[in-house]
Amino acid sequence: MKLNELAPEFQAAQPILADLEAAGFEAYFVGGAVRDALLQRPIHDVDIATSAYPAEVKQIFKRTIDTGIQHGTVTVMAHDVAYEVTTFRTESTYQDFRRPDKVTFVRSLKEDLKRRDFTINALAMRHDGEIIDLFDGLKDLHQGMLRAVGDPYARFHEDALRMMRAVRFQAQLAFQLEAQTKTAIAKNHRLLQKIAIERIHSEFIKLMLASNWQTGLATFIETKMSEAVPGFSGQATQLQKLTALAGHLTNECQVWGLFALTLTLNQKDTRQLLRAWKSANQVIDGTERLRQLATDLQTTDIDEAELKWALFSAGQIAVQDTLSVLKLMARITSEQQAEFRQIYDQLPLQSSKALAVNGQDLMTNGIQPGPELGRTLQRLRYAVVVGQLPNNKAALLSTIKK
Structure with missing residues (x-):
């Protein structure tokens, strides 16, 4: 099989294959980029495999980086684009079930491809688009089959x-x-x-x-x-x-929020789960906001003020994520999703920083620095969010004085 028209990503890397071949070595595009090109999917990283050993690759190209030279990988820079060029290799036993104890460089493409994970990833492509298929990867690709x-x-x-x-x-x-x-x-x-x-x-x-x-x-x-x-x-x-469920997730907070709600996790258990998965602190915080807001929105006796405060406390991103997850789980309807979103959009305050007064204003009007300052700001935010006070500096300072 041969691809008659190569994607721009391959065309840009063709000179690297040409230089390796001109020096007397074999060189091929390999891995996921070849698979995705055949599936007409977007192409990301273009990887190159060659019979040239790392030292030989470094002699051919002027700009190289020893990215993983002990495993045969040299990064070649071409027009400020980095391409990983890896020597054909075989691998020994894997004592840690992840990394080989020893890597041996070889000159055989077949020996290199047979150590790969799945047949659809064990395809190679020449610079002219000809596909090298040694393990029936094309057949599996056509049949939609994932085979080791x-x-x-x-x-x-x-x-x-x-x-x-x-x-x-x-x-x-x-x-x-x-x-x-x-x-x-x-x-x-x-x-x-x-x-x-x-x-x-x-x-x-x-x-x-x-x-x-x-x-x-x-x-x-x-x-x-x-x-x-x-x-x-x-x-x-x-x-x-x-x-x-029918629908898609768009970010990691939605993923973990879905699991937290499905497994009915509380705040402590949610954080424990995400820490065990080594999630970023930002993801942990966002997921907890989602979980808490979802719990609030599903509370049957929540009043209007509590609803507005719950939406404000979650913040714009968490509101969007929560409504998406609850809709995916069929816990709210499309109409309810739109209604909650409208309530949030119409809040007089959607950010803590949008309050018309700040800590300096409060200190100027007699509030001492410390916990009371924070509590006063929070009470003012609440009063504005639920509609008890306008977000007006004069009105807020007047309230403080009283």
């Missing part, structure tokens, strides 16, 4: 994170998971406990933000990978309910 290269048990023992990549690709590409590959994941799901949670976290969020996240999550649960990650053990029944 060679023995799936061996692939997952080499790198257990590949199990997470499998469900992530399933969610992103809407592919089926080949039976033996799926069975191997189910039998080796505990290997995930050998992997740093930061790496699992990255794959999991990509899965949940993909267009077919429900499919990927279903496999994640079915293969029991959910039993091997923080906070999800014993929750399969609750988690399974999410796979029936």
Whole structure:
């Protein structure tokens, strides 16, 4: 097979392949960029594999960076664009289920491709668009099948994170998971406990933000990978309910908010879960705002003032995220979503900084620095938000004096 028209990303990198070939070496585009080009998906990083050893690559190109030279990777700079050029290699045993104990450079493309994770990622492309397919990756690509290269048990023992990549690709590409590959994941799901949670976290969020996240999550649960990650053990029944939802998530706070509401977590448990997943502090704060606002909005006896204050306290981003998640979970209707949004949009105050007075104004009018200053500002914000006072400096200072 041959691509008659190469994407601009490949065209820009063609001179690198040409220089390697002119020096007597083999060179190919490899990995996800080739797969995505065949699927007519957006192309991101363009990776190059070559029979040239790292020292030989460095001799050919003037501007290089030793990105991962011990593993055969040299970054070549061309017109201020960085391209990773990696030597064909084989790998030894993997004692930590993530990194090989030893990497051996080879001159064989086949030896290099057979160590890759899935057949659709084991495709190579020449500079002219000709596809090199040694493991029936084109067939699997055409059939929408995700299959491990060679023995799936061996692939997952080499790198257990590949199990997470499998469900992530399933969610992103809407592919089926080949039976033996799926069975191997189910039998080796505990290997995930050998992997740093930061790496699992990255794959999991990509899965949940993909267009077919429900499919990927279903496999994640079915293969029991959910039993091997923080906070999800014993929750399969609750988690399974999410796979029936229709709709998409757009950011990480929505992802964790969805799980916090589904598992009915309180503030302490929510923070504990996200810390166990090594989430950023900003994500933890945003998720807690979402969880709290969702709880407030679903309180049946909440009055108008409490509703306005809850929306103000959450802030614009959390309001948007909360309404999106509650709509996805069918806990509010489209009409209710629009109504809550309108109430927020019509608040006389949507930011603490928008209050017409500040701490300096209060100190000028007799309020001493300290806790009372903060409490006074908060009382004024509340009075403005719920409509008891106008957001007018004179009116607010008059209230303080009284």
